[in-house]
Amino acid sequence: MKHLAIVVMLTLLPFIIKAQDSTNTYTVDVKIANILNQKGHILIGxxxxxxxxxxxxxxxxxxKVEGDxxxxxxxxxxxxTYxxxxxxxxxxxxxxxFDPSGMPIESYGMSNNPMLFGPPTFNDAKFEVTNNNLDLTIRF
Known part of the structure; x- marks a missing residue:
């Protein structure tokens, strides 16, 4: 009987640990660099x-834009994944x-700072939040 209790406990231990991990939350700080002027606002999603x-x-x-x-x-x-x-x-x-040809006329960027020649995809910009807080820098 004692062995059965140990086997059951060892079987359930990974699920208990995983359940505790799922309650952890993290913070992502996003720094936007190279802002060219003080007009308007920076919208971040x-x-x-x-x-x-x-x-x-x-x-x-x-x-609000204050500095660059x-x-x-x-x-x-x-x-x-975000x-x-x-x-x-x-x-x-x-x-x-956009201008008449469909090109953006306001500065924009995304995580990973990909160089694109078309609309971005999630795979271009995705990053993983695992078990640490993150600091990202996005350049215009």
């Missing part, structure tokens, strides 16, 4: 694969503006 380029982020920030760098903090994140999108909304209309 933290996304998962379901919201990237489709909807408002799962967490969002709107920061701003920092946004996204707290209480569970371990997972991406950050950033827009310098110079005219405060809460959206990206």
């Amino acid at each position: 933290l996304h998962n694969q379901d919201t990237f380029m489709k909807a408002k982020g799962i967490q969002n920030a709107k920061l 760098t701003v920092v946004a903090t996204f707290p209480n994140l569970k371990a997972g 991406a950050v999108m950033v827009l310098h909304d110079e005219n405060d209309n809460n959206r990206m503006d």
Whole structure:
């Protein structure tokens, strides 16, 4: 009987440990560098694969531009895969503006700072939150 109790406990131990891990949350600090002017606001969205380029982020920030760098903090994140999108909304209309040929006229960026020749994908910008807080830098 004692052996059965030990076997049951050893079998359940990984599930108990995993359940405790799932309650941990982390913070991602996002620094936006190389802001070219003081106009408008910086709009930052933290996304998962379901919201990237489709909807408002799962967490969002709107920061006043003061200097050439701003920092946004996204707290209480569970371990997972995320991406950050950033827009310098110079005219405060809460959206990206385009020229007649369809090219963006306001500065933008995303996590991983990919060099793209078309619309970004989640895979271009994704990063993992595992068991540590993260500091990211996005350049315009």
